Amino acid sequence: MSTSSVSSSSGSSLAIDGLVSGLNTTSLINSLMSVEAVPQTLLQNKVVSTNSFISSLxxxxxxxxxxATKTADAAKATSLNVFAATSSSAAVTxxxxxxAAAGSVTFTVGATAAAQVGVTAAMSTWSSAASPLTIVGSDGKQTTVTPASGSLDDTVTAINKAGAGVTATKVAAGTASDGSKxxxxxxxxxxTGSAGxxxxxxxSGADVTAGTATDVFAETGAAVVTQARDASVTLWAxxxxxxTVTSASNTFTDLLPGIGVTVSQTTTDPVTVTVAQDTTKAQAVASGLVDAMNAVTKYYDTNTGVTSTTSPTTGTTSTTAGVLLGDATTRSAVQALTSAMAAPVNGKSPSSIGISITRDGDFSFDAxxxxxxxxxxxxxxxxxxxGIAxxxxxxxxxASDKYTGSITTAITGQQSVVKDLNAQIDSWTDRLAQRRATLQAQYSALETSLSSLQSQSAWLTSQLATLSS
Structure with a gap:
């Protein structure tokens, strides 16, 4: 009788190999199952290759x-009507x-926009106790707040939380005669702008209305440092x-259609803003079309080529075909795109505007x-x-419409194939599990039968020995 061994295998529970027969039943079953699993392995390999194909698609x-997106833009009758604006003065951008459209306008800058800045008189505290203060906007709207105390810090906090379109900051202003800060x-x-x-x-607001409130910026030592003002330019001065045209900010958006003009300082000499076609941007429209087309053809060429690799150790040469090689859908789409790109428009070749097809099937652009x-x-x-676009x-x-495109449809079809293959693989998993269980039962029954025969053999041997004696 052989020594027993304990082993386990994929898909089976812990089992004891042949105690009677001496057979390595686990190894035998695994060998049989590897043959049984060949169809499932082929299906799994098919899933891997199909997923690779889907990824390339x-x-x-x-x-x-x-x-398609680039050509949709380039096909517009005004796709080359891209403009750039220039200014004759550094004071204007x-x-x-x-x-935007071609044109020009001349003006002088009379003022730049500014925010109002007011400074109070120097003080060590705002008031002896908490008391109301009122902010009045240019439109007459009153906002009254009462600080938590008469301190300057609480006053700053109250103003900043008021939501009245102003902010306050405490600034050091020296030392009083008594030494206090x-x-x-x-x-x-x-x-910015006069509206600010x-x-x-x-x-309080009632005090302001009654005329009994104190104007903080009119107090001794206080001042409005910067008056709120609009930016202004004068056309045809x-x-x-x-x-004269005004703006609350330093940017004017309505001097010329589609043009933003920003002023940074006043001018005495007239400033001219000119709008003309930007040939560099126009060129980018055409070259971008060529680049997008080449991206398609180069990817297709890379994934339909056949490469050979020679092993440095064995010298064996193996060839690998591109994943899209032989696919009629992508081949048809690329051929149609190439033909459309190279076709004359109204009897004129695309090469007349710098777009040419090369002998490799790609396109070149001559700026x-x-x-x-x-x-x-x-x-x-x-x-x-x-016309080309x-x-x-x-x-x-x-080819690429997200619902009806030929390549999109091919992707959907291949995804259905993978789904069906995975279903078959799952079915094979159940089938193989049942087959393994059957084999384990058969070999277990074999061990039982052999054990019984061995017992009978031992009994017969003992009986024959008795007769001989």
Whole structure:
């Protein structure tokens, strides 16, 4: 009788190998199960390869969707109408927005916007006891607050919590004759412009209305350091058409359509803001279209190529095919995109505006050719670019639409395949578990039978020995 051994295997419980037969039943069962599990292993390998295929489909679909977005913008009849604004003076900066148009305007800067700043007289405390104070805005609105005490700190806190459009700060102001420290309250409007003007009174709102409240900034030693004011520019200064435009901030948004003008200091000489087509941004529209197209073709080429690898130890050469090789959906989409990108527009080749196809199937962009075309025939250049972009957009949208796109549909189909494969794998897991249990029962029964036969053999042997004696 062999020595018993204890072992366990995947999917089985702890079992004792053949006590009677001497067989390593666990090893035998595992060997049999490895053969039984071949179909499930093939299914698992299929899931891995299909998921890799889905991942590549999703990547190229995302690249085509990006191309569709860019071509949708480039296909607009005004896609090259991008503008830049320049100023003739460092005192003025200008920026062009999406709705900007070519033009210019000349003006002088009369004032910059400012927030009101008021400073109180020097004092060691606001008042002997808690007493109300009232802030009056430029619109006459009164806000009355009562500090927790007559201290300057409590007064600052009360003003800052009032929500009256002003903030207060305690500022050191030297020392009094008796040696006590003096401070001033600096009160500033939170917004620039004349609408931010305010007054500060000692007293309630009723006192202000009655005219008995004390104007803090009119006290001895107090002052309004900076008056609230709007920024202002005067167009066509010195002519009968002179017109002044004001802004609560230093930025004007309505001097020219789509143009933001910011002033930083007053001027005596006229300032001219000019808006013209930005050829650099226009070029970026065309080159961006080429870049997005090349991103698709390069990814497709990389994932349809065949690579060979030679082992340095064995010298064996193995080849690996790209995951998209042989896929008709992506091949058809890329071919259609390439054809649309290279097709003439109104009898004119895309190369006339610097877009050319290479012998590798990618596209190149000639910036000099584009700029020359834009300078000599801006309308024709726009028409060709819009035509190319429109044709490519149609193909890209057909391939990558999130509901009906051909690549999107292929992804959905492959995901259904994976779902079905996983269901089969789960079914095989149950089937294999049952098969293992059956084999374990069979070998257990074998051990029982062998044990019984062994007992019978021993009895017969003893009986024969008795007869012989």
């Amino acid at each position: 999703q990547t190229i679909n995302g690249l085509v969707q990006t191309l 200008a920026t062009a927005g999406a709705s 003096l401070f001033r309250l600096q009160v500033t409007s939170t917004a 003007a305010f007054s500060l009174y000692r007293g 010195g002519t009968a058409a002179a017109q 000099d050719a584009f700029q020359q075309a834009l300078a000599t025939d801006p309308e024709g250049t726009q028409a060709i670019l819009s 429109g044709a490519v957009n149609t193909v890209a949208s057909t």
